[in-house]
Amino acid sequence: MNDSPDLQNWPGAGELRRLWMLDPQWTYLNHGGFGACPRPVLEVQRQWQDRLESQPINFLARQAEAELLRARSELADFVGADADDLVFVTNATMGVNTVLRCLSFSPGDEIIIADHAYPAVTNGLRYVTERSGAKMVNVQLPWPLGEDAEQAQEKLVAAFTGKFTTRTRLLVLDHITSPSGIIMPVEKICAAAREKGIPVLVDGAHAPGMLKLNLKTLGATYYTGNCHKWICSPKGAGFLWVDPRAQENIVPLSLSLGWMLKNEEESWYQTLFKYTGTWDPSPELSVPAALDFFRELPGGWEEVRRRNHELLLQARALLCEELNASPPVPAELLGSLATIPLPDGPVAPLEERLVNEFRIEVPVFGWPFRKREIPGPRLLRLSAQVYNDMDQYAYLASCLKKCLAASPAD
Ligand SMILES: Cc1ncc(COP(=O)(O)O)c(C=O)c1O
Incomplete structure (x- = not known):
């Protein structure tokens, strides 16, 4: 190609x-907000919806699983992951909440999060800390960061590692910060956390499409991302990647018939996320079309x-x-x-x-x-x-x- x-x-x-369908009367400079999906990708989504609605049982009960596996595999390739370690979720907020609600915290436990974290993510963390008695430890990122990239990265790493204690149970880390657009030194922070045995939940809402990803080598324990922002898929397609060693404890926020769909080849993690209730899978199924849309531009x-x-x-x-x-x-x-x-x-x-x-x-x-x-x-x-x-x-x-x-x- x-x-x-x-x-x-x-x-x-x-x-x-x-x-794109963007209204020409507007100067649209907020792609980072909700993304925007190109017409050819929306047409593909429409075709999936037509197929679904022409025979809902046939599609959702008999065909969707194989089609979704194809879409998930393509997305996994794109983000440098094994398809077995990645599941679709509606968006990054759901990815973050899924992980936070599946982990158990006790009074005195500490969870680190930065002041540049997206407020919805901080809210999710506030909920679990208030319920469990764990403590939310806020990292104030150095701001402004100055001009020297290396020094800035060192300061960013130090801002997090300076908060590590023997009580730290989780670090919630942005890949790209929402209010400031900083690409965080995620590999370095994950490596420092790993040395202390601290799991890291990376909020990569903006990263897929904006950065070339290799989730296998990044060092995160959990990684969630959106496809609708910089991959420009329809809205409703996000993903959660979990290190195979941590998958056992991660279940969807909504447990449904997936429970009964287990086959020999797949993990419980994959089985439970396969079906979380009746939904429209067309956004996830259209992710390959969005990947192709940009792949087909020169370069x-x-x-x-x-x-x-x-x-x-x-x-x-x-x-x-x-x-x-x-x-x-x-x-x-x-x-x-x-x-x-x-x-x-x-x-x-x-x-x-x-x-x-x-x-x-x-x-x-x-x-x-x-x-x-x-x-x-x-x-x-x-x-x-x-x-x-x-x-x-x-x-x-x-x-x-x-x-x-x-x-x-x-
Ligand atoms: C860093 C970050 N995390 C999470 C989100 C939430 O994304 P969503 O509402 O698609 O779940 C956003 C949204 O802009 C974000 O910027």
Whole structure:
């Protein structure tokens, strides 16, 4: 397919945009939010749904299992895993909650999580710690990270290892942080945790598609990821990978008929996740089509990642220059998500103007996280996907300048 890619023939962002359903009236700069699925992949999803609805029993009871195994195997190949170690879940939140609810914690146990963790994940952890009496140990990541990637990585590793104690029972670690886009030194942190016998649950919500993954060598105990974000599958396709040595204790949040579907060749882990209640498997079944969609662009996935990263850095440089801001994270620690500090102020009025007046979709949030009406430090998060171009970021820069000039604290 991409043996000698004709990179000269890379389609323009406008041409690519037409392959998505994105409303042309909007400047859509938040791919990291919920992803966005290209039309050809949605057509494949529609075909799966048609097949399902034309004979639901035949499809769900007789055919889906083999089709899902094919899809799971393709996804496992893509993320460098054995298909036996990976199961589909609806999304990364479900992956995280599944693991957290299956582990047992006692009063005095400690679970480490960083301040840049996604709030839904922190909530899941809050629930299990409050119920069990275990303690949530918060790691404050160094911020801003400075310009030197090596030093930044060392600081990040030290921020976690400095919290390890003999009571640490779990480390919850982002692969790519949501509010800051940092690609964490996951291998190094997992290796340090392993030396102390601490299991690591990696929240890789943004990583599949944005990074080339090799889950077999990463060193995580549990790894969950989304397919709908940077693989651009339909929503409803995520996965949970579990180290074979830890699979015994992991069951789905919902136990259903899967229990009765065991065959000799598969583990209980695979059996129980096979069927967790009646559902629409079309998102999972469409993952191979999404993988192919990008594979078929000149240069395939590698070129997609390279372009998104380059576009992101260019966009970040432009915004930083126009807003007189300093980039808080070294370029080497970014993929296709990055944040830019904005002058202090409340989030709500600025975001409302961007949305209502300029039709720009880009996340602005208070950092550290706080209510949108309360003034304070603010961050703007940029996403770069193949359908974005520099004109869109230039438009964002000019609109932001208007908003900030009108009322810098708004
Ligand atoms: C780091 C991180 N973890 C988890 C999630 C949750 O993803 P989902 O809502 O698809 O489960 C997100 C969503 O953006 C995220 O950024």
